Amino acid sequence: MNNGVMRLRDWYSQRHFSALAYLVITLPLGLLGALWTLVLLVVGGVLSITILGLWVLALDLRLAQALANVHQSLAHKLLGGPPPPGRPATKSAGGVLAWRRTILTDAKGWRCVGYLMIKLLLAPIMFALAAFAHVYGVLFVASPFLGQSGTVHWEFPLYGLALLVAAPPITKGVILVERALIQGMLTPNPLAQRVQELEARRTSAVDDAAATVRRIERDLHDGTQARLVGLGMTLAMVNELLAAGAPPEKVRMLVSSAQGNAKEAIEELRDLVRGIHPPVLDRGLKEAVTTLASSASVPVTVEFDGPAKLSPALESIAYFCVAEMLTNISKHSGARQAQVHVKQEQSTLRLCVTDDGRGGATPQAGGGLAGLIERVHTVDGVLRVDSPLGGPTVVTVELPT
């Protein structure tokens, strides 16, 4: 008997009832939603000779996406399917027209419409199959006790039992079809997902480049350019003094100030050039990292098991990561020493910078670490900061090679 109950529980499992719930909920939802989608699609299509039609279509596509999302959420909760994809993190630049164009040209939205159209046909059939097996099973089993007519068909309960036994597999089959439909129509294929990731990455790479150019412009404007104008001013003063027959000491003071300005301008220019492309990188990452370490304000040990030559982009990113982290260490950490470890592991270059400072480092928006994360992201890399209060701080960067 106990065994029988177990069997029954296996057969009519929690999963089975969840599946039934899914079919019951999605019947009205799917039908009404799909009908509305269809109506708007037709209206939008007819009106598409006017501007209004495109707006109706865009609205319809958004509706279809929302409905498909609800289906997928339900499937996720009740059927254990994959969760619905999050909204793509694309920034909508430039007004409602761009918004409309994005929606109208997004294949995902049209696939949602397709899904709903198929649902319009399939949802009643799916529901009917599952409902038929359950309802008629119960009715047949109960038929001798319902007895409204004279003759009693004692074989009917057997049919009913058979139907009730068959109901779970029938439901399962229906659900398999639904899951295949969701998988086929609504789950983004890995390639499309990859394209989306790459698009996001390209955006951040372009932003990074623009920010760099802006920073260089600012440095030149405020630094070198201002110093050269200052130099010109000092020489103009020298000219004035000479013309007025001023004492040589006075002139000499101005000349040495001009010399100072020229020297500063050259130094700033050199720093700027180093910020764009450190010349030492031409001699390889190892040499560059060692140079960085030797000019840091705390003793830094370097362990380098990396390749002799990397792609210039990777070398540059790796270099600026180490440079930024060493700067952070000397500025904020209060560390007494630090280690830099560069290692090639299969197809990944790992940089690990450790210090014995006070810890508590977090990437802040607009800060150096956040900028590095963006940069690392552009080449599919990751940057992790492990910095408990009290230290030690370990920053790990992994760059695919």
Added chain:
Amino acid sequence: MTSTPLRVVIAEDSAILREGLAQLLAMRGHEVVASVIDADALRLAVREHQPDVAVVDIRLPPGFVDEGLRAAVELRRQRPDLGVLVFSQYVERSFAADLLAGGSAGVGYLLKERVVDLDDFMDALARVAAGGTALDPEVVAQLFGSSRNRDRLDQLTPREREVLGLMAQGRANSAIAAALTVTERAVEKHIANIFTKLDLLPSSQDHRRVLAVLRYLEG
């Protein structure tokens, strides 16, 4: 070249340039009544010191976009007697247009490096303080280059174009004559030709003339 001493306010965020400019102005006998580093301080200083002229960097803190320019336009509107010389490391036609939108009287727009030609710079400053105009040759060149009246400008002789350029910079006949090493009579003749060729109404007042020329170039 000595001119009447001017009372000057400087708004410039770079310490080197602020001090260098102050020293140069002092050498030429002008009085720098205030040196400030941002637009708000500039407004305060102008209210407090009532200077003859303000020398204003276009890019000022906190945004480093065009804070100085906007303050200059605003000050010029509020105080018709104040000359405003905008001072920048690059010239931008749109900046010049903003500046000239309220008229060309008492405004100037020069590249910072012009200060190295001290005589020219001091002349420009005096002109602006006196309600005249001083536009950088670079700005004028941009105006020439983008003018929609280029076909008619092409009818001018090279010398006439030079004269037109100097007029657009805001220079008086005597200064144009000195710059081109010709007589003032010759300059007057060139100007008369230019006005005829371009269908401009001649004007005896310098700043009206500048305005007419600039409107023509902008048109």
